[in-house]
Structure formats: structure tokens, C-alpha cells
Amino acid sequence: MSDYKHFESKGIRTQTDNKLHREHSTPIFMTSSFTFESAEQARAMFADEEEGNIYTRFTNPNNNEFIDKLCLLEEAQSGIATASGMAAMFSSMAGLLKTGDHVLASRSVFGSTHQMFTQIFPKWGITHTYVDIDKPETWEKEITPKTKMIFAETPSNPGLDIIDLDWLGTLAADHDLILNIDNCFATPFLQQPMRHGAHLVTHSATKFIDGQGRTIGGAIVGKEDLIKDIRFFTRHTGPSLSPFNGWLLSKSLETMPVRMEKHCENALKIAEYLEGHEELVSVKYPFLPSHPQQQLAKKQMRYGGALVTFVVAGGFERAVRFLDNLKMLSLTANLGDTRTTVTHPSSTTHSKLTEEEQSRVGIEPGLVRISVGLENVNDILEDIVGALEASKRKKVLN
Numbered sequence: 001m002s003d004y005k006h007f008e009s010k011g012i013r014t015q016t017d018n019k020l021h022r023e024h025s026t027p028i029f030m031t032s033s034f035t036f037e038s039a040e041q042a043r044a045m046f047a048d049e050e051e052g053n054i055y056t057r058f059t060n061p062n063n064n065e066f067i068d069k070l071c072l073l074e075e076a077q078s079g080i081a082t083a084s085g086m087a088a089m090f091s092s093m094a095g096l097l098k099t100g101d102h103v104l105a106s107r108s109v110f111g112s113t114h115q116m117f118t119q120i121f122p123k124w125g126i127t128h129t130y131v132d133i134d135k136p137e138t139w140e141k142e143i144t145p146k147t148k149m150i151f152a153e154t155p156s157n158p159g160l161d162i163i164d165l166d167w168l169g170t171l172a173a174d175h176d177l178i179l180n181i182d183n184c185f186a187t188p189f190l191q192q193p194m195r196h197g198a199h200l201v202t203h204s205a206t207k208f209i210d211g212q213g214r215t216i217g218g219a220i221v222g223k224e225d226l227i228k229d230i231r232f233f234t235r236h237t238g239p240s241l242s243p244f245n246g247w248l249l250s251k252s253l254e255t256m257p258v259r260m261e262k263h264c265e266n267a268l269k270i271a272e273y274l275e276g277h278e279e280l281v282s283v284k285y286p287f288l289p290s291h292p293q294q295q296l297a298k299k300q301m302r303y304g305g306a307l308v309t310f311v312v313a314g315g316f317e318r319a320v321r322f323l324d325n326l327k328m329l330s331l332t333a334n335l336g337d338t339r340t341t342v343t344h345p346s347s348t349t350h351s352k353l354t355e356e357e358q359s360r361v362g363i364e365p366g367l368v369r370i371s372v373g374l375e376n377v378n379d380i381l382e383d384i385v386g387a388l389e390a391s392k393r394k395k396v397l398n
């Protein structure tokens with residue numbers, strides 16, 4: 001697919017056929033269907049004897065460009081663009097699993113993925129067991145003859161715990177299980193799960209792939225023998241990405257490495273500055289020496305990521321006052337934007353978890369999650385430190 005050696009060049013130079021008008025930038029192909037040169041070509045394409053676009057629910061040049069690039073960056077054989085990250089998570093499982101199958105999943109998963117495991121899959125008799133990220137020794141004994149897939153997120157959300165991908169790849173291979181990694185937090189620039197034995201890599205492209213808070217999108221990439229079955233599922237159930245969003249996401253991959261470098265540089269500076277701040281109980285960031293898995297994080301990740309979490313002294317009440325005193329940072333449930341965003345997981349993204357479930361994945365009432373953006377790092381810090389100071393007072397000052 002590409003002769004370019006390095007990550008950045010693959011992301012920039014992989015382009016759909018651009019000979020139509022000798023255009024330099026790929027146009028947007030807003031077309032629902034494609035024409036055939038002959039009845040014979042139509043027959044051959046439907047019979048999979050000839051490659052080509054038929055209908056945008058199946059494939060489209062913009063979505064193909066996005067996926068071709070992502071496959072190169074993730075070192076995957078093939079893939080599918082989906083309308084959202086959840087469409088990717090759902091299809092990567094629904095396309096492969098059947099009634100009676102079981103999934104082993106890391107406990108700390110994205111909120112909607114948790115709803116899928118607990119409220120949706122049980123309707124079709126697909127079960128799951130959650131295992132603790134910090135107790136890998138407990139995983140193997142939860143594998144049963146019905147287990148078909150291991151699903152995990154690393155770094156986890158919002159715990160920022162790290163799973164050893166080499167170890168997990170070996171565990172999956174030893175038991176002949178499909179290893180499916182949600183690589184949304186790291187992006188392929190920081191970590192490539194296929195290199196460690198993953199069979200599927202799923203993404204919410206809404207986050208750092210778009211990276212600019214403009215669209216919802218997703219992707220599934222991996223081994224062709226699995227993608228083939230998932231493709232059958234998506235082709236006939238229709239969670240397809242719009243060509244406009246495919247175009248946007250393909251362009252976004254061009255700048256992803258420079259954005260991620262800056263996100264991570266800012267995040268590390270903020271984590272280092274805040275560690276030991278008197279209004280905070282703790283600060284967590286994968287590349288901080290105080291992170292219990294810093295060595296592992298450094299082994300499998302290029303940088304520490306854009307997410308930093310901290311626990312505000314004084315718990316829930318102080319955390320809420322901190323949020324209400326921020327002046328520049330955006331209060332939103334999203335992450336992976338150029339703008340720094342701040343979330344209070346226990347009352348929003350993870351509020352569907354019981355108190356016990358929250359505490360098992362390290363979500364305390366005072367926990368704040370920051371997705372560090374690309375603003376000047378001093379402006380971000382000034383806002384955080386100012387709001388921490390102001391949160392000591394009861395009344396919100398505006």
C-alpha cells in the first residue's frame with residue numbers, strides 16, 4: 001500500500017487516486033452509489049471478483065483513504081470505518097460473537113462499552129467477566145471454554161492504569177482467543193497493539209484522531225480473516241461513516257503525530273508541576289516516576305499520553321467548586337481536543353457505575369480528569385492553579 005518508511009510520511013502521503021483533475025488534496029466524494037462500466041463489471045464486483053466501490057454503505061473513496069492510512073499506522077492488514085467509536089466497539093464484537101460466547105474484559109472500560117456488556121449483549125446471551133488491571137495474575141483463571149475474546153483498554157479511563165500488551169498477547173495466543181484493544185487513548189503514534197499480538201484494534205476516531213472536537217467517527221483494523229466477518233456484519237447492518245467525516249479524519253491523521261507530541265509534552269509538564277500541590281491528594285500520569293507502572297508505560301508507549309488525573313483534597317464538594325471556578329478550560333465529557341477539557345468522572349461519564357464499581361476502578365469523588373490540549377501550557381496551568389486556589393472559598397466568584 002505504501003512505500004513510505006516513516007509513520008509521519010505514511011499518514012500524509014497515503015492518498016486515494018488523485019488523477020481525476022490532478023487535484024493535490026483529496027476531494028470529498030459525496031455520492032451514495034457508484035456506476036459500473038458494464039453489466040459484467042457489476043456482476044463481478046458483487047461476486048467479489050473485482051475490487052471497487054459499489055455503494056457508500058459498503059465503501060467510499062474517502063473512507064477507504066482514512067482506513068488505508070490507519071491500517072499502515074497500526075500495522076494492520078485491513079479495516080472498516082464506522083460512524084462512531086461505539087459502532088466500532090459493537091461491530092467488532094457483534095460481527096464475531098454468537099449466543100453462548102464469553103468476553104474477558106478489563107474492568108475499567110469506556111462508559112458505553114460497559115452498558116453494552118451489561119445491558120445489551122446479555123439480551124443475546126453473550127456474557128462477560130471483568131478482570132482487574134492491577135491483578136493480571138487473576139485473568140487466566142477466568143478464561144472458560146466459552147471465552148472467545150479478550151477486550152482491553154490501555155491506558156485505562158480514567159484510572160490511567162497500564163496493561164502489559166506483550167503479556168496479554170501471549171495470554172491470548174496461549175488460549176487461542178481474539179485480542180481486541182481499544183487504542184483510543186494512545187493512538188497508533190504512541191502504541192501499536194498489533195505489534196504485541198493483538199488481532200483487532202478498535203478506535204473512537206472522535207478523540208485524538210480527529211483531535212479537534214469536530215466529528216464522531218470510529219474504526220476497526222486488524223487481521224483480514226476477522227475483519228472479513230466484521231465487514232459482512234457492518235455491510236449489512238449499516239454503521240457506516242459519512243464520506244465527509246472520512247475526509248476529515250483522513251486529513252486529521254496527517255497532523256496526528258505533531259499534535260500528539262505537543263499534547264504529551266504539555267501533559268507531562270502539567271503533571272510534573274501539579275505533583276505535590278498542597279490542594280491535591282494525588283496526581284496520576286503514566287510517565288511520572290510516581291506512577292506504579294511507569295517502566296511498563298515507557299516500554300510500550302512512545303509518550304505518556306494527553307490525559308492527567310488528580311484527586312482534589314476535600315473530595316466531591318471541592319472538586320465541583322474547582323470545576324466551577326475554571327475560566328479557560330472547557331467542562332465537557334469529551335477528550336482529545338485541541339482545547340483542554342475537564343471532566344468529573346464520578347458524576348458524569350462513569351455515573352452509571354455503582355459506588356463500589358467506581359472505587360474498584362479508582363474513581364474517587366474528588367477525581368478530576370484533564371485531557372490536556374494544545375494551548376500554551378502556562379495558560380492551562382494558570383487556570384488549574386487559580387481554580388484550585390478559588391475552590392478553597394465556599395462561594396463561586398465570577
Ligand SMILES: *Cc1c(COP(=O)(O)O)cnc(C)c1O
Pocket residue numbers: 084085086087089110112113153157182184185203204205206207216217218
Ligand atoms: C469515546 C470513547 C469511545 C466511544 O467512542 P464514540 O466515538 O463516542 O462512539 C470508546 N472507547 C473509548 C476509550 C473512548 O474514549
